[in-house]
Amino acid sequence: xxxxxxxxxxxxxxxxxxxxxxxxxxxxxxxxxxxxxxxxxxxxxxxxxxxxxxxxxxxxxxxxxxxxxxxxxxxxxxxxxxxxxxxxxxxxxxxx
Amino acid sequence: xxxxxxxxxxxxxxxxxxxxxxxxxxxxxxxxxxxxxxxxxxxxxxxxxxxxxxxxxxxxxxxxxxxxxxxxxxxxxxxxxxxxxxxxxxxxxxxxxxxxxxxxxxxxxxxxxxxxxxxxxxxxxxxxxxxxxxxxxxxxxxxxxxxxxxxxxxxxxxxxxxxxxxxxxxxxxxxxxxxxxxxxxxxxxxxxxxxxxxxxxxxxxxxxxxxxxxxxxxxxxxxxxxxxxxxxxxxxxxxxxxxxxxxxxxxxxxxxxxxxxxxxxxxxxxxxxxxxxxxxxxxxxxxxxxxxxxxxxxxxxxxxxxxxxxxxxxxxxxxxxxxxxxxxxxxxxxxxxxxxxxxxxxxxxxxxxxxxxxxxxxxxxxxxxxxxxxxxxxxxxxxxxxxxxxxxxxxxxxxxxxxxxxxxxxxxxxxxxxxxxxxxxxxxxxxxxxxxxxxxxxxxxxxxxxxxxxxxxxxxxxxxxxxxxxxxxxxxx
Numbered sequence: 318x319x320x321x322x323x324x325x326x327x328x329x330x331x332x333x334x335x336x337x338x339x340x341x342x343x344x345x346x347x348x349x350x351x352x353x354x355x356x357x358x359x360x361x362x363x364x365x366x367x368x369x370x371x372x373x374x375x376x377x378x379x380x381x382x383x384x385x386x387x388x389x390x391x392x393x394x395x396x397x398x399x400x401x402x403x404x405x406x407x408x409x410x411x412x413x
Numbered sequence: 414x415x416x417x418x419x420x421x422x423x424x425x426x427x428x429x430x431x432x433x434x435x436x437x438x439x440x441x442x443x444x445x446x447x448x449x450x451x452x453x454x455x456x457x458x459x460x461x462x463x464x465x466x467x468x469x470x471x472x473x474x475x476x477x478x479x480x481x482x483x484x485x486x487x488x489x490x491x492x493x494x495x496x497x498x499x500x501x502x503x504x505x506x507x508x509x510x511x512x513x514x515x516x517x518x519x520x521x522x523x524x525x526x527x528x529x530x531x532x533x534x535x536x537x538x539x540x541x542x543x544x545x546x547x548x549x550x551x552x553x554x555x556x557x558x559x560x561x562x563x564x565x566x567x568x569x570x571x572x573x574x575x576x577x578x579x580x581x582x583x584x585x586x587x588x589x590x591x592x593x594x595x596x597x598x599x600x601x602x603x604x605x606x607x608x609x610x611x612x613x614x615x616x617x618x619x620x621x622x623x624x625x626x627x628x629x630x631x632x633x634x635x636x637x638x639x640x641x642x643x644x645x646x647x648x649x650x651x652x653x654x655x656x657x658x659x660x661x662x663x664x665x666x667x668x669x670x671x672x673x674x675x676x677x678x679x680x681x682x683x684x685x686x687x688x689x690x691x692x693x694x695x696x697x698x699x700x701x702x703x704x705x706x707x708x709x710x711x712x713x714x715x716x717x718x719x720x721x722x723x724x725x726x727x728x729x730x731x732x733x734x735x736x737x738x739x740x741x742x743x744x745x746x747x748x749x750x751x752x753x754x755x756x757x758x759x760x761x762x763x764x765x766x767x768x769x770x771x772x773x774x775x776x777x778x779x780x781x782x783x784x785x786x787x788x789x790x791x792x793x794x795x796x797x798x799x800x801x802x803x804x805x806x807x808x809x810x811x812x813x814x815x816x817x818x819x820x821x822x823x824x825x826x827x828x829x830x831x832x833x834x835x836x837x838x839x840x841x842x843x844x845x846x847x848x849x850x851x852x853x854x855x856x857x858x859x860x861x862x863x864x865x866x867x868x869x870x871x872x873x874x875x876x877x878x879x880x881x882x883x884x885x886x887x888x889x890x
């Protein structure tokens with residue numbers, strides 16, 4: 318069922334917070350998706366293998382060797398917050 | 414008219430000593446300056462481009478054989494392609510200030526062949542949009558008429574070539590993001606087969622659709638750039654292993670082509686009359702040269718958009734989960750817990766269209782809907798793939814307009830759903846089936862704006878597609 322509860326659940330899953338206007342628009346968009354899915358239902362796809370990879374004949378295995386490494390300094394370079402060794406985030410567990 | 418329309422012109426001038434690469438780069442920098450109001454670039458690498466040009470000039474003076482095949486090529490890259498030690502932001506506040514540690518494989522191969530990258534171009538945020546109005550840097554304007562959009566999402570890339578600020582440009586194409594802006598701006602826009610060019614270093618939107626594409630003035634340049642960037646890559650397991658031909662060496666089209674066009678698309682009421690007339694006139698021109706052009710039916714036309722919509726939003730929601738404000742990208746100063754760090758950073762960092770698509774994709778993938786929506790769309794994709802392949806076993810190419818209208822006005826909300834629907838139909842099919850397609854600037858609309866027509870070929874048939882496109886550009890138009 319497409320309602321406010323569903324939107325709240327999707328916000329939680331997507332880690333996003335929507336404005337009241339965005340929520341209203343989204344209700345409408347989700348109805349559209351249902352219409353699109355209904356359209357696809359017209360096609361009988363019984364036994365049709367889902368197309369997941371366009372290039373299905375690939376088996377691009379390589380040697381299992383360490384490659385494409387970056388230094389710790391470089392890895393932390395774009396971090397919003399770090400202590401020079403680790404990424405830092407606000408407190409995860411509150412012990413009080 | 415652009416000063417140079419092909420790399421061979423530039424290379425001839427360099428070999429004859431008529432000019433230097435530094436002078437050519439200086440010319441393009443002046444052009445960028447003059448075209449600033451179009452907002453095509455988000456950053457210009459002026460100083461380093463000049464330095465690199467001087468270094469290459471010196472190497473060339475010492476030994477003309479010591480420079481690579483792209484000596485003289487000045488190119489822009491879309492702001493979704495990584496270039497080591499340079500900023501890349503996908504037109505998003507989310508990535509403001511992000512500096513890439515490595516270069517995209519496509520970029521790396523251009524540099525290794527001695528191309529010069531002159532700057533990075535504006536685009537819709539995370540390549541989501543078809544008018545280049547969804548960018549944190551503001552909209553791009555069409556050089557043919559600055560009151561019009563350039564198309565999207567690679568709008569800045571298209572305008573960078575259109576406005577003669579570089580010889581060629583790299584864009585990316587998930588559902589038409591190279592071909593549609595090329596059509597709106599009157600330049601060539603080419604999307605290779607899925608996997609022909611590695612996606613390593615391309616900020617992902619829809620991973621089973623995304624492909625690096627090329628904007629240029631000539632087929633010769635398009636072919637040369639493809640042959641240099643294409644081929645297997647240890648960093649992208651989906652990159653094709655099909656042999657890369659010397660496309661630029663085989664641009665003569667021998668014999669006559671057999672071309673299909675989708676009758677329901679060309680006769681659709683939503684198609685602009687001027688565009689339809691251009692397509693019909695082009696069909697006549699092809700026939701006059703002895704090529705066969707036949708209408709065909711395509712039962713799956715109405716299913717392309719539903720399946721595309723479900724699959725790309727799902728892939729977007731998954732791909733964009735990585736932007737969480739922890740390792741890189743924007744972090745909200747308002748967040749005081751880890752969960753709030755994710756939520757507030759994403760809410761404040763992403764623009765409206767990106768959030769919309771993430772939410773839709775989350776819905777499509779959420780428990781209880783996965784099989785009914787996502788798997789169903791993948792099955793429909795298989796049917797469309799098989800049918801398109803069947804058509805292309807009888808025909809060499811499929812002909813379609815690249816867009817149902819010419820460029821629309823900036824800020825104009827397209828409230829014609831039929832036209833919007835068609836807008837995607839023409840370009841999306843090639844991404845759904847992973848086949849190469851090219852938009853060629855064939856003519857002008859009576860309204861004065863460019864019209865592009867599109868040719869699509871079977872998977873890995875870039876050679877024939879480019880050779881025939883060359884024939885069209887040189888001998889048919």
